[in-house]
Amino acid sequence: MAQAAEATGAKRRGKAASAPPMTQDQLLQAYRDMLLIRRFEEKAGQLYGMGLIGGFCHLYIGQEAVVVGMQACLEPGDQVITSYRDHGHMLATGMEARGVMAELTGRAGGYSRGKGGSMHMFSREKGFFGGHGIVGAQVSLGTGLAFANWYRESRNVSLTYFGEGASNQGQVFESFNLAALMKLPVIFIIENNKYGMGTSVERASASRDLSKNGAAWGIPGEQVNGMDVMAVKEAGERATAHCREGRGPYLLEMKTYRYRGHSMSDPAKYRTREEVQKMREQSDPIETARKLLLEGGLDEAALKKIDDEVKAVVQEAADFAQSSPEPDEAELWTDVLVEAR
Amino acid sequence: MGVEILMPALSPTMTEGKLARWLKKEGDAVKSGDVIAEIETDKATMEVEAVDEGTLTKIVVPEGTEGVAVNSPIAELDGGGAGGSKGTAPGQDTAMPQQPAPPAAASPEVGEVAKQAEDYGAVAQRGADRKEGAAKMGEAAAAPEKDWGPTKPMTVREALRDAMALEMRADDKVFLMGEEVAQYQGAYKISQGLLDEFGARRVIDTPITEHGFTGMAVGAAFTGLKPIVEFMTFNFSMQAIDQIINSAAKTLYMSGGQLGCPIVFRGPNGAAARVAAQHSQCYASWYAHVPGLKVVAPWSSADAKGLLRAAIRDPNPVIVLENEILYGHTFDCPTADDFIVPIGKAKVERAGKDVTIVAYSIAVTWAMQAAEELAKQGIEAEVINLRSIRPLDAETIAESVRKTNRLVTVEEGWPYANIGTEIAMQVMEAAFDWLDAPPVRVCGKDVPMPYAANLEKLALPTIPEIVDAVKRVTYK
Ligand SMILES: Cc1ncc(C[n+]2csc(CCOP(=O)(O)OP(=O)(O)O)c2C)c(N)n1
Numbered sequence A: 001m002a003q004a005a006e007a008t009g010a011k012r013r014g015k016a017a018s019a020p021p022m023t024q025d026q027l028l029q030a031y032r033d034m035l036l037i038r039r040f041e042e043k044a045g046q047l048y049g050m051g052l053i054g055g056f057c058h059l060y061i062g063q064e065a066v067v068v069g070m071q072a073c074l075e076p077g078d079q080v081i082t083s084y085r086d087h088g089h090m091l092a093t094g095m096e097a098r099g100v101m102a103e104l105t106g107r108a109g110g111y112s113r114g115k116g117g118s119m120h121m122f123s124r125e126k127g128f129f130g131g132h133g134i135v136g137a138q139v140s141l142g143t144g145l146a147f148a149n150w151y152r153e154s155r156n157v158s159l160t161y162f163g164e165g166a167s168n169q170g171q172v173f174e175s176f177n178l179a180a181l182m183k184l185p186v187i188f189i190i191e192n193n194k195y196g197m198g199t200s201v202e203r204a205s206a207s208r209d210l211s212k213n214g215a216a217w218g219i220p221g222e223q224v225n226g227m228d229v230m231a232v233k234e235a236g237e238r239a240t241a242h243c244r245e246g247r248g249p250y251l252l253e254m255k256t257y258r259y260r261g262h263s264m265s266d267p268a269k270y271r272t273r274e275e276v277q278k279m280r281e282q283s284d285p286i287e288t289a290r291k292l293l294l295e296g297g298l299d300e301a302a303l304k305k306i307d308d309e310v311k312a313v314v315q316e317a318a319d320f321a322q323s324s325p326e327p328d329e330a331e332l333w334t335d336v337l338v339e340a341r
Numbered sequence B: 001m002g003v004e005i006l007m008p009a010l011s012p013t014m015t016e017g018k019l020a021r022w023l024k025k026e027g028d029a030v031k032s033g034d035v036i037a038e039i040e041t042d043k044a045t046m047e048v049e050a051v052d053e054g055t056l057t058k059i060v061v062p063e064g065t066e067g068v069a070v071n072s073p074i075a076e077l078d079g080g081g082a083g084g085s086k087g088t089a090p091g092q093d094t095a096m097p098q099q100p101a102p103p104a105a106a107s108p109e110v111g112e113v114a115k116q117a118e119d120y121g122a123v124a125q126r127g128a129d130r131k132e133g134a135a136k137m138g139e140a141a142a143a144p145e146k147d148w149g150p151t152k153p154m155t156v157r158e159a160l161r162d163a164m165a166l167e168m169r170a171d172d173k174v175f176l177m178g179e180e181v182a183q184y185q186g187a188y189k190i191s192q193g194l195l196d197e198f199g200a201r202r203v204i205d206t207p208i209t210e211h212g213f214t215g216m217a218v219g220a221a222f223t224g225l226k227p228i229v230e231f232m233t234f235n236f237s238m239q240a241i242d243q244i245i246n247s248a249a250k251t252l253y254m255s256g257g258q259l260g261c262p263i264v265f266r267g268p269n270g271a272a273a274r275v276a277a278q279h280s281q282c283y284a285s286w287y288a289h290v291p292g293l294k295v296v297a298p299w300s301s302a303d304a305k306g307l308l309r310a311a312i313r314d315p316n317p318v319i320v321l322e323n324e325i326l327y328g329h330t331f332d333c334p335t336a337d338d339f340i341v342p343i344g345k346a347k348v349e350r351a352g353k354d355v356t357i358v359a360y361s362i363a364v365t366w367a368m369q370a371a372e373e374l375a376k377q378g379i380e381a382e383v384i385n386l387r388s389i390r391p392l393d394a395e396t397i398a399e400s401v402r403k404t405n406r407l408v409t410v411e412e413g414w415p416y417a418n419i420g421t422e423i424a425m426q427v428m429e430a431a432f433d434w435l436d437a438p439p440v441r442v443c444g445k446d447v448p449m450p451y452a453a454n455l456e457k458l459a460l461p462t463i464p465e466i467v468d469a470v471k472r473v474t475y476k
């Protein structure tokens, strides 16, 4: 465990080159999934600009490798929960692009029938438990999902995602203690995209290595190159194995980056254009996967075919999101309480 | 075929903006990631990026133009032969803020949807309406209770900033703390310039740790410091509500008067626009319930400046419930150095004899608009702006009711145990014999705030609902 806490996925991959964490087929699937998220988010940005999406809209562009790599480690029945930056997580769990997009436009065809919006969607079927707007709240909730697995004696794990900004909230540390104390099968995934709104991680946290934030409770942690889907998958396999063996929680700090502003209304003046450009050019998770696929023998035509397919899915989602009607006015009054029988 | 670049909506409350600067000129080649223009929204200057390649063929809106409506064409781009997409989703193949949708190419349904989006709210249509009303009211308002002399127009945002700056200049014990208040100049730009003037000792960025930093501020206040704690929005004060109630509000009492807590908790309260259930909630009732707290809710710039100054000077914990939609609204505000609004004093914003409408925060705008509407129908409404929720100026309300004999309350909060409930009860205690009709409450619907534009509209009080309520109590 101690060594694991030190090594990044990338380093390990260098050492154990013989067994890549993903086959060419798996990588192709991951490429497709990441591209779907990228194109979906670009389209959401456009629809926001047109006034078709309102309120807050937080895009996941740049961070795609994190959810796609982790999702590749899951089994049926595992749960996922995250913050308001949730579109990527939903698509990764297999929720349909059209239902997500229609929720963004506030239409009846959306996952929450238009009542939740960008930050609040759920799918029991896909094990996706939201979509939460209050920074840090999902961490205790995700610990609760893990508690339910423990209680039911299942081998399922809870993937509990949160930002590096959220990692400072009190209930995060309370959850660490609870999970460690009760050996709950939860993977705490810190998506360290370097900023919480306009505040860089250095200005928000005195901890310089967030993967060690659970150390006081003996929670093993790793820093992972979150821009590399293979590295994420490799670390995810270790973490899920640990949880499924009943050894308690695991912490992964994903080093990642968001290309866009915090939300659509953030001018992002707290960082330089060069910084963003550099990440895009040198570390883009989709470009990296693309190169690996080509090196692995795939031809451009095959990739182009995927690009076209993904574009079509997103276009169909956007069309649906605009043609689906607004919710019926009677919906205002439904779902406040379950009718007691 | 060329594509139009449309003015993008860049924030939940933006309906128009200023095209501050073009960074490309006609004939320039544009490539993905290039910043093509800068746009000033109600909150910030934003860069508009291109994703696609092409040549900028025409600049439709010259730089420096103010009030450019969202979705109006600002430039044309020669898409380099792209085009030909299905025509359904305008914006296919383009940058997030670019909207190439030659209206002719758009299918009828899309046109309809786009129109609906405009109708329902490209978010703060509601806000825009209110702004007009607010401007008119400046004139219509009844004489201020004390004449503070000259005034000047200023936004609620500036008024709040000025109040903090004035009090910080006057008293080194006053400091501001919260998320993004310093380097970012405030998530809603309320603390603009304060870091520059007062430095990092007195304008403090905190991590996202509401429970912790609220407790810390309360502890500091026990020693006599006077913290102003900004909650990015009051929704996040729920993370800290234990420290506000159990520590800030009760310690004076529990210590037999030894440990006071001179502290201000402020931030935007209530619904903004389309930010859904967890970010749209009114806390007036919550905090007003608690002995040991004072609660104020400014409407105009004068309220904002005067009440915040009073709150900072008050030796008790004071909750200042602001409103995001009002931040950008302009009202006349006294310029006198010593201008202040005492806590606990309501203001008659409009005099009338037929009915008393009591409101606070943004609901005052709605009440004033309804009064305007009612006047056309021959009903003279008196509108009272509460300003303070606790202590409540029951006397001003009762006095009005003794004249009009009818009461309607308007607020954004939920109906159950809301402020209108309290007002109605207090009026019954003070002026039951003068009431000619049961009071009526107009308030937010008894449901969490929905996201969908049409449902959100239904969930909030409307002008027709206020007019109807008045007709009910006046039996018209
Ligand atoms: C309790 C609470 N406080 C403040 C906010 C406002 N807020 C929303 S997102 C955010 C930044 C979060 O940053 P991080 O956790 O790093 O996540 P990221 O946005 O980078 O994905 C803040 C301060 C909130 N939603 N909830």
Ligand SMILES: [Mg+2]
Residues within 6 Å of the ligand: A163, A164, A165, A191, A192, A193, A194, A195, A196, A197
């Ligand atoms: Mg972050």
